[in-house]
Amino acid sequence: DRNDPATDILAGRPVPRFVASLDEEALRGARIGILEAYFGTAPEEAAAGRLVRSAIDRMVALGADTITIDIPDLEELITGSGVIGFETKWDLIDYFSNTPGAPVSSLGEILETGLVHEALTPRMRDRNQSEERNSEEYLAALAKREPLREAVEATLNRHSLDALVFPTVRTIPSVIGDPQRGSSCSLGANTGLPSISVPVGLVSGVPIGMELMARTLEDADLVAMAYAFEQATDHRRIPPNTPALIERKAPAMVVVALRHGRAEQASGLSLSGNSSLDPVSNKLMFDIRLRGVEEAEVLGVVLRFPHEDGGWQVADLVMRAGQVSARRVVSMTSRHREALDAGEMHLLVLTRADPKGAIEVHLDPTR
Template identity: 40%
Template sequence: MQPEDFVFERSIAELQDAMSSGRSTSHALVQAYLRRIAAYDQHGPAVNSIITLNPAAAAQAEALDHERRSGRLRGPLHGIPILLKDNYDTADMPTSGGTPALAGLQPERDAFQVRRLRQAGAVILGKTTMHELACGITNISALTGATRNPYDPGHVPGGSSGGTAVAVAASFAAAGMGSDTCGSIRIPAACQSLVGLRITPGLASRSGIMPLSPSQDVGGPLARTVRDLAIMLDATVGPDPDDPATLAAADHIPPSYLAQLEPDALGGARIGVLPDLFGAQPEELEISDIVRQALAAMRDLGARIVDVHIAGLADMMRNSNVIAHEFKFALAAYLSGQPHAPVKSLAEILRQQRHHEQLDAVLRLRDLPQTPDSPAYDAAQAARHALRAAVTACMQQHRLDALAYPVLRTAPVAIGTPMSGPNSQLSPGTGLPAIAIPAGYTRLGLPVGLELLGRAYGEQSLLNYAAHWELAGGRRRPPPYTPALG
């Protein structure tokens, strides 16, 4: 007999071992996760991370159990329940983008990465809440309300992939999928003591993911462990003819990120610290101290830690953001490909006046551009090229393997309070990959994240550094408001 809450904090490998040994089944995993969701998502701390549960999940799990009994095993994700951010198209569930205007949108086919996950044997347990239209980092939405942080339900979980992060942190699934345009994987990972990776653009397809900014959008996983992150990455990367950027990146994908994880990669790694990205305000000093302590611990593991400076970094980062120039047109293009879309433009969404009041100003600003090209857009793209050149030159000059800085300069704020995340633009502005890893906790017990930015297609190195950090003790502990069920 399974213990009452045998899925709590369990890794994909542990769940796979339980199924392979006959101690559990995929169907039993689905039921166990559903019990946790029933206990904590709308009850107890009411973290409010799930927008849709897949009514066919149990039947799909049973079919995968039958495959296992018949001798067919698809791989590490066979029978593993996962969750998707609600901007991934799913043919069997609506895709709302977190907005009431699209609550009834039913895509005709799965996003490319969702198809890959199903082919790998994953059970799509459901969809998670998100900051409305991915236009923020506190995870509020007129459709679902506020999502709560299971480390303190009075605080935000980060966003815009906040629902996925909360659900994974609270053991509502083994792992989950988010998207990152300007921090939307890394910020909630930091706020939930998870690992979250923003990939080099092109490694995984964006086809079927509701867009925010094509120049900056990527989709990818969040997980409680680095090995789980690597398993999810292995299942989702690869070329897709519907996303031409993936064709050029195909040669940079190793046979398996999981198989090439190294336990001692920090030994000898040269990591450049960017002091300009550390906060100096009173509310920021505790975060800066925690991240500095984590970097000191990495030095004890053999890393070379050096402070470096990039002239004009803050201005280049701020000026390189192209979301405001691209969102309106990218959303319209996506909706034009959805035969059942209830609206076809951002302007229609605004006319309905059902969006969250906190988004009104930003959405109206993003509806202003009249053409995809403008002098302001050209200037932003030029800033992107300048930023990448400056960062690349710094890494070459100092022979750096990665750059380090806090994911956020402050702790997760109280719900209803604005939160900024300027550091998150460095990765999308340069097109270089970055990983968020747990660095520690504030005096109030809120998680703090450390970000490592690598070289182009340097995902394996970033995963290896994170794996060494995790094996050496890491910093993750489970959220106190969603404990194991009794």
């Protein structure tokens, strides 16, 4: 790519052919270094670490050999080597200047539109403060990247490794708008070494990734190892917030039937109304009413789904104490959607006479 100097490294070399490199046996005989320092020791890092270690065991079963390694002085080498904060403003200016008809010409103009989400505004404003393209701080950060890359590749060579492995993110991924902590992605970004993340399972309905990293220009070998792992496992799930199009259109609202049990008939207490699911926004909507009970006797109506370790847990308080009718929109997580689609969600009516649950009304999405 004549517009990307980083691709000059391929001059005189064969271009990697990733499809041709795919090999279900690529992990057989591969030597993988477990970067122990990137697993973390904090309690909130335990769940992701367990899944990644389980995935490493699976790679061993597929023929890989593993060894626990460390990279000398890694923390000192990587600190201050990030450049995205220095480059964003200037790269956007270059991009817009080469984009005919662009509605804005800079990061500053993007901010002036008032159309930036609050979760991004502080960081974007900070990056817009850069006053010169090649500041001393930027050049110092660039100078740290080569020693960092050399240290990582020296470790790969010293232990005769084909790749390093570690959690992509050490903590459970955050929802949009919340800060993400525990990311290990800067190692690949700041060294420029080929890296790939593969799914290794779910925690509380959100995916956990395992990162593999190799030497310069060993991208095709890395893709082959990741492919071999994915073909032998079944961790990827279609995101529930991006349903498949139906004849090139977004899917229609789904009616969620309220299925009553025998307890309603015996007690005289009943719950009626309507419920529907918007599969695009992943929101579950209720318009419900209780009958056969006084307002003062109502403690609430909760939406429940199974806990992974057994029993039930509450997804949302749909109706508050002292109410006999409610309209409520519940934002569903991926775990909620899995439970709903499996017929494992219900409304539980709590009353003073039955504070642990007077009746259950099961939710049945009709397709």
